[in-house]
Amino acid sequence: MASGFKYLEDRLTGKCSAPLNCAPELEFFDLVRAFNPTFACEKRINAEWVRKLFQISPLACADDLLEPMCAELPRYLAEAKDVRIDRKSVDDFTKAVLEFWRFRVRILPSWARAARIVFALSCNSASCERVFSLMESMFPFTSQQTCVLSDDIGGAVMLKYNKRGLG
Numbered sequence: 065m066a067s068g069f070k071y072l073e074d075r076l077t078g079k080c081s082a083p084l085n086c087a088p089e090l091e092f093f094d095l096v097r098a099f100n101p102t103f104a105c106e107k108r109i110n111a112e113w114v115r116k117l118f119q120i121s122p123l124a125c126a127d128d129l130l131e132p133m134c135a136e137l138p139r140y141l142a143e144a145k146d147v148r149i150d151r152k153s154v155d156d157f158t159k160a161v162l163e164f165w166r167f168r169v170r171i172l173p174s175w176a177r178a179a180r181i182v183f184a185l186s187c188n189s190a191s192c193e194r195v196f197s198l199m200e201s202m203f204p205f206t207s208q209q210t211c212v213l214s215d216d217i218g219g220a221v222m223l224k225y226n227k228r229g230l231g
Contacts, residue, residue, distance in 0.1 A: 092120050099179045101144030101164050102151075111137060122181055132174035140175050143168055 074080045078087035095117050097103045107113075111134045117123050118130050149160040162183070169176040 095120060096182050099165070099175075099182055100149065100161055101140075101147045102149045105141060105144045105147075108141070109137070117178070122185070123178060126178065126181060129174045129178050133178060136172050136174050140172050143172065 075084055075086045076090050078085050095113070097107075098109045098113055098117060114133050114137060115130065117133075118127060123129070144164075147164060149164075150156050165172075165176050165179045
């Protein structure tokens with residue numbers, strides 16, 4: 065049992081080979097907890113925390129939000145001060161966090177936009193598996209597959225995924 069925990073600890077702390085290393089994902093999930101208003105107040109997130117958020121993808125691509133989010137941070141913490149969200153039920157927790165952001169989109173526009181970006185991320189591989197399944201049905205593994213350009217495959221998968229025909 066101890067060796068299992070050691071293995072898990074090594075994966076989470078980056079003490080294993082690259083394909084098995086989960087430390088970046090763990091850091092990502094730790095940072096995005098800032099969008100939970102209760103957590104934000106408990107941890108007293110600061111501008112440094114916000115800057116770290118923008119070192120991760122996809123927020124790194126939305127760098128126009130960094131300074132506005134830092135400016136809105138005191139207002140966010142004030143709005144979140146009296147919010148208590150029950151973490152026992154996943155459904156209740158999810159609903160409460162989403163409602164918090166929906167009702168504050170006008171007073172915390174940058175935070176709300178960043179929250180939409182983060183909340184849109186899939187926490188499982190189902191969407192990737194769907195795309196690979198589409199690719200397999202469109203391009204059965206043959207020698208012909210190796211001759212198809214990757215852009216052609218990408219375009220064909222996009223069209224098929226969006227239920228549009230080729231040609």
